[in-house]
Every structure is written in C-alpha cells, then in structure tokens.
Amino acid sequence: MSRSIVRQSKFRHVFGQAVKAEQGYDDIRVSKVTWDSSFCAVNPKFLAVIVESSGGGAFLVLPLSKTGRVDKNYPLVIGHSGPVLDIDWCPHDDNILAxxxxDCTAMVWQIPDHSLTRPLSDPIVVLEGHSKRVGIVTWHPTARNILLTAGSDNLIIIWNVGTGEPLISMDDHPDLIYSVSWNRNGSLFCTTCKDRRLRVCDPRKREVVATNFEEPIALLELDTSNGVLLPYYDADANMVYLCGKGDSSIRYFEITEEPPYVHYLSTFSSKEPQRGMGFMPKRGVDVTKCEIARLYKLLDKKCEPITMTVPRKSDLFQDDLYPDTAGPDPAMEPEEWLDGRDEDPILISMRDGYVPPKSRELKVAKKNVLDSRPTTRRSMSALDTNSLPLLERLLEEIQNLKATVLSQEKRICDLENKLSQYANGTA
Incomplete structure (x- = not known):
C-alpha cells in the first residue's frame, strides 16, 4: 500500500488577504494609458501611482499612512509634458523616485517626508538621450545612483544620476523592449522584446551574452486573460508572484533547486480586475504578523493592499521566515561598478523590524560641458561644481520664499472670508 509523500515547505499555507476598506486608498484617478508597466511603486515610506492628468503627465505620491479617500485636489508630481509610463523607487533612498x-525623458525626484502641500514640478535632474518615448525605468540593485532607461527607440541607456550623465548605451534590440530586470548583484540584466526573445545582457561589456535558450526547465500554462503578466520574485523566500493586468488573481509559486523546480502554492482572487500592481520591498513588511509579502493592487479608482501571511501561533520573531534581507545602503559607488566591481546587496536583520530613515538630499554635480565630448541637448546648465553650494543656498531661499508666499495667500483668503461673513451678517 503506497502513500503519497507531501512536500515539506514552510510556505505551503501562505494565504493572501485584502486589508480592511479604511486601510486602502480611495478616489485615485489611475492612468488609462495603454502601457504594460505596473503603474504603481511602493516602498516603506510612500505609495506612488501614475494618474490621469490634463496637459502632461503626473503621478500621485502618498505617505503610506495617508489611507482613506484621497482629496481630488491633492498635489501631484508634475513636470513631464507627456503621459508618465513607468516609475521606480530608488532602493538606496526611500525619498528618491525615477x-x-x-516626452522622451526620464526624471529623478526628491520626495519630502511630509505630505505634499503643492504640486511638485522641479525634478532633481532630467535625463535626455532617447529619441522616442521612454517606457522603462529601473534602478541598479547595489550601486549608488545608477539608473537604467529603455525607450521605444530600442535603446537602453544607463545613467549616473549623481552627475546626470549617460554612462552606457546599448542598441542590441531590433524591436520594442517590453521589460528589463537586473540580477541580484547588478552585473547583468535580462530583457524581453517584441521579437519574442529573452536576452541576458552584460552592460559593461556592452553586449548580449545569452539569447538562444533551449527547452525551459519548467513550463506552466495559466488560465489567464490576454493581459501582460507582472512577475515579482522574492529572493529571500524563493517565491514568485504572478499578477496579470486585467486579471483578478494573484498566483504564487515556490522555486526549488530540485525537479520539478516550480511548485504551485495557491491563488488569491478578488472580484475586480487589477490595472497594475506594486510590490513592497521585504524590509517594509510587518514581521510581527508573519507577513512575508505585501502587494498593492490598483483598481480603476483605488489601491488595495494585499498581505501574504504564513500562519504561525507564536508571537516570537520567526527566524526561518526572515533571513537577512537587502537593506537601504548601496554596496558600491557608480565608478566602482563601471570599473567592473560586483557586490551583493548589503543585508540587514529584520528581527526588530525596519524603521525608514529621514530624507537624505541627493546632490547632483553636473560635469563641465567643456570636459567631455558633445552629447545630446542638456537639461541642466553646465556649471562648475564649485558654484553648487551657492546655488543650493539660492534654491533653498527661493523655496522658503515660495512657502512664505503660499502661507500669506492662505491667510489673506481666510481674512477675506471672515470679512465677507461679517458683511453678510453671518458671523
């Protein structure tokens, strides 16, 4: 008499659950642009969502704690002259977003710790180098200030946002690039393309190092819609979450080194289809509730957090669920990476949870235009770096004056309203 052997795994019973209605984010005008990005990005401080905007592109940035209904006049991050297609939080600074x-540009923004009181229209730096729309933006996982962009000109550019300069360009793709994903130490990245090829690229050699993959080690057919799948790989738990745009399900799997390699765990389903999905970095989950992942599901007019939890009765920290995870500090400088150095992420313990640090200013030191060969049209003046402290003080003074003017305008409005009430005999 034979018995079936049940595979042992601490993630077999992971279950997904939507948060209570009041813990979601309502009345968000999610962008209706037909693009295959996630439209949503999240970190331990903020939720960012690409939204509808007249006269250009915009996205909404909310502190995670600002749940409930979003005021229709809540200030947006504006500055792009065309619809925003993709956004990504910097892994080494929770206040920096690309x-x-x-409009053929990428922009890098410094988000203040507090809620925005007025529209944010001044990016730290504008990156210009693509000749067509830019559809993908993604940060290097371990090197400071390294950002990758991919455009409809089939061009990939890697930038040092600390200087605003392009470091590497690659034009190896014959058609539209659908997605780009770095490996764990940022030595390689992988792309998918409209020509149905998967490519592994070495950016510092400026070459494609692998394309002709043979049979897959595992093949799963999913009963899903025609929408694009948004995958998220959790390197700590060796789990993959698959969310289809236009689908209403989140399927999750465990990856092992032994056949059959991919093990289906379960599916979280809800009534409404998702327009996009944001994935919280592991340092942002709640270890006191055995939460191993948190996803932010975009619907037509709201964002709904979904928690993935391992059922445990103990209140103690679960070491086996939370190995040390990638922290917020970069492992190397951009020059070191460009010279060929590779470093894994600097890990932190989750035993006491994670508290995001206060905002750190990202300084951009533009190189002198006379010291380099002519490139594309520059979005910043070619200034000597010695002038930067003076410029920073002037910019800070301008910001302070703007804040004072806004404060006085509000005070004048309040006084005018009171005067009107006295005149009408209602006060």
Missing part, C-alpha cells in the same frame, strides 16, 4: 514618459 519616472519616464512619452
């Missing part, structure tokens, strides 16, 4: 747009 965006890209149909």
């Amino acid at each position: 965006s890209c747009s149909e």
